[in-house]
Amino acid sequence: MLLVHTLRDDRQRVLEGLRKRGIDAAIMVDRVVTLDDKRKELQTSNDTLLAERNTLSTEIGTLFKSGRKNEANALRERVNEIKGAVAGAEDELRATLEELETTLLQLPNVPYHLVPAGSSAEDNEVYQDYPGELPALGPDAKPHWELAETYGIFSLELGVRTTGSGFPVFTGQGARLQRALVNFFLDRNTAAGYTEYAPPLLVNEDTARGTGQLPDKEGQMYYITEDDLYLIPTAEVPLTNLYRGELLDADQLPIQLTGYTPCFRREAGSYGAHVRGLNRVHQFDKVEIVQLARPEESYAKLDEMVAHVGGLLDALELPYRILRLCGGDMGFTAAMTYDFEVWSAAQQRWLEVSSVSNFETFQSNRLKLRYRAEQGNELVHTLNGSALALPRIIAALLENKQTEQGILLPEVLHSYVGKDRLDPVG
RNA sequence: GGAGGAAUGGCAGAGUGGUUUAAUGCACCGGUCUUGAAAACCGACGUGUCGAAAGGCACCGGGGGUUCGAAUCCCUCUUCCUCCGCCA
Incomplete structure (x- = not known):
C-alpha cells in the first residue's frame, strides 16, 4: 500500500x-x-x-x-x-x-525510475542476455513431460488419483533430484549469509494481507474455511511476516532470510499446451530469499540478489537470461522486478524460473515494519526472490541435459543426488 | 476437547474507578567525575496521529460495552501457563 x-x-x-x-x-x-x-x-x-x-x-x-x-x-x-x-x-x-x-x-506500487514503460511481456527489457549461441539439441530432443516418463521423474496421473490435476507426484530419482535441489539451494543461500527458516505453510488473514496477497490475489490462494487460514502461495508470505509490526534497530539491518516451502496456487482457468507437464502446477517446491533493508541500500541489495540467483543458474549450467520487467508486466506490489528465464530447447521457449523484486515500502507500510533511523523511525524496504523454484528447474535440467547417455547432471549436484547422471527406468 | 490462571513500556514488575502526564528497578543513550574504564551522581528515555510551535488526542493482548471519567468493572475473541483428555 x-x-x-x-x-x-x-x-x-x-x-x-x-x-x-x-x-x-x-x-x-x-x-x-x-x-x-x-x-x-x-x-x-x-x-x-x-x-x-x-x-x-x-x-x-x-x-x-x-x-x-x-x-x-x-x-x-x-x-x-x-x-x-x-x-x-x-x-x-x-x-x-x-x-x-x-x-x-486500488493503487499498485510506483515503478522505480529504471523500470521501462510497457503493457505486456513484449515490452520487457532484456537486462542480461545469454552470452553466445543458445544451445541446440538434436531434432529428437524431447520435452520434459516425455522425459519424465522415460526416466521415472514424476507422474501427473498419480497426482490425479490422490488429489487432482496439477499435483505432480515425484518418484524415485525424480524425488531424489527434488530433494537434492532443495538442499543445494539452501546450502548456497545460507553460505551467502541468509538465515534458514522453516515457516508454517498455512497463514492467517493478517499475514496474507501484510505482504499484499489480500485483498488483491484472494482467488489465487487455497483457503481453509473451517479455520480461516490460507495455504501459502510462496514462502515470501510467512518469511516477510516474521517481522510484521516490528520496530528494528538500524544495526539489525539488513536481515536476510531463506526458506524452503511447498507453494500452493489455485491457478484457476489455466489449461493448454503452455501449462503441460511442470510448466504450471498447483503445488510446487520453492526456496525463497527475503531481505529487509535500509531504503538507501535496497537497490544495491536487489543487485546482490540478482547476482546470487544468477550464480545458482551458472552452477546448474543452465542457459538463462535476465529481464527487467516493464511496468505493465510487474506485479501489483513490486517497484522493480527482474525475471530469470531458462531456455528450454525442447519447448523452444524461455521458462521463468525466478522473480526477484524490490517492494520498497509497499509491503512494509502494511506490515508496519520499521527501523530506528537517524532522522526518526522509517519503514524498511522489503525484497524477495526465488532461489529457486523447483519444477521449471527440473524441466530445464531434463531438457537441456538430455543425451544418449542419459540426463547428465551438473557437477554441483553429483554429491546431492548421489550420482552424476539419471538413467532411464523400466 | 474440559477445568483453572494469566496478558501492562526493550526486559522485569507495581497499579481493582478520578492530579496515572503508568510507580520502581534493569537495559540503552547523553553528561559529570576519571589517564581510560567501572562505580557513583545528574539528565534524557515508548508508539501513532493532528499541529509551524506550544500543545492536543489515541494506545496497558484484539474487539465491544458500562460510566461524567476505565490499565482498573462487564461481555467476547486470541494467545500463553498449569492440570486432565486425545494424539504423530
Whole structure:
C-alpha cells in the first residue's frame, strides 16, 4: 500500500511512474488526498471534543470530592452532550478511513525510475542476455513431460488419483533430484549469509494481507474455511511476516532470510499446451530469499540478489537470461522486478524460473515494519526472490541435459543426488 | 476437547474507578567525575496521529460495552501457563 504523504508530496513522480503501468491515476490520487484532508479535519475536531470531555471529567471528580454535587451534575450534562457529538464524529471518521483505505488499496506500487514503460511481456527489457549461441539439441530432443516418463521423474496421473490435476507426484530419482535441489539451494543461500527458516505453510488473514496477497490475489490462494487460514502461495508470505509490526534497530539491518516451502496456487482457468507437464502446477517446491533493508541500500541489495540467483543458474549450467520487467508486466506490489528465464530447447521457449523484486515500502507500510533511523523511525524496504523454484528447474535440467547417455547432471549436484547422471527406468 | 490462571513500556514488575502526564528497578543513550574504564551522581528515555510551535488526542493482548471519567468493572475473541483428555 502506498503512503498518503508520497501521493501528496510526490504527486508528479507517482503519476508518471504509474503511467508506465498504463494507469492514469490522477483521479484516484486526488481522491486519496481529499479523503486524507477530510480525515485530518474530522480527527482534529474530534480530538478537540475529547479534550474538553477529559478536562470536564477531571473537574467533576474534583467537585465530587469536595461535595459540590450540584455543580458536578451540571457538568455531567455538558459531557453527555459531548459524548453524542463524539459518537457521530467517530462514525464519520471511521467511514472516511475505510474509504481512504479502499481507494489506496486500488493503487499498485510506483515503478522505480529504471523500470521501462510497457503493457505486456513484449515490452520487457532484456537486462542480461545469454552470452553466445543458445544451445541446440538434436531434432529428437524431447520435452520434459516425455522425459519424465522415460526416466521415472514424476507422474501427473498419480497426482490425479490422490488429489487432482496439477499435483505432480515425484518418484524415485525424480524425488531424489527434488530433494537434492532443495538442499543445494539452501546450502548456497545460507553460505551467502541468509538465515534458514522453516515457516508454517498455512497463514492467517493478517499475514496474507501484510505482504499484499489480500485483498488483491484472494482467488489465487487455497483457503481453509473451517479455520480461516490460507495455504501459502510462496514462502515470501510467512518469511516477510516474521517481522510484521516490528520496530528494528538500524544495526539489525539488513536481515536476510531463506526458506524452503511447498507453494500452493489455485491457478484457476489455466489449461493448454503452455501449462503441460511442470510448466504450471498447483503445488510446487520453492526456496525463497527475503531481505529487509535500509531504503538507501535496497537497490544495491536487489543487485546482490540478482547476482546470487544468477550464480545458482551458472552452477546448474543452465542457459538463462535476465529481464527487467516493464511496468505493465510487474506485479501489483513490486517497484522493480527482474525475471530469470531458462531456455528450454525442447519447448523452444524461455521458462521463468525466478522473480526477484524490490517492494520498497509497499509491503512494509502494511506490515508496519520499521527501523530506528537517524532522522526518526522509517519503514524498511522489503525484497524477495526465488532461489529457486523447483519444477521449471527440473524441466530445464531434463531438457537441456538430455543425451544418449542419459540426463547428465551438473557437477554441483553429483554429491546431492548421489550420482552424476539419471538413467532411464523400466 | 474440559477445568483453572494469566496478558501492562526493550526486559522485569507495581497499579481493582478520578492530579496515572503508568510507580520502581534493569537495559540503552547523553553528561559529570576519571589517564581510560567501572562505580557513583545528574539528565534524557515508548508508539501513532493532528499541529509551524506550544500543545492536543489515541494506545496497558484484539474487539465491544458500562460510566461524567476505565490499565482498573462487564461481555467476547486470541494467545500463553498449569492440570486432565486425545494424539504423530
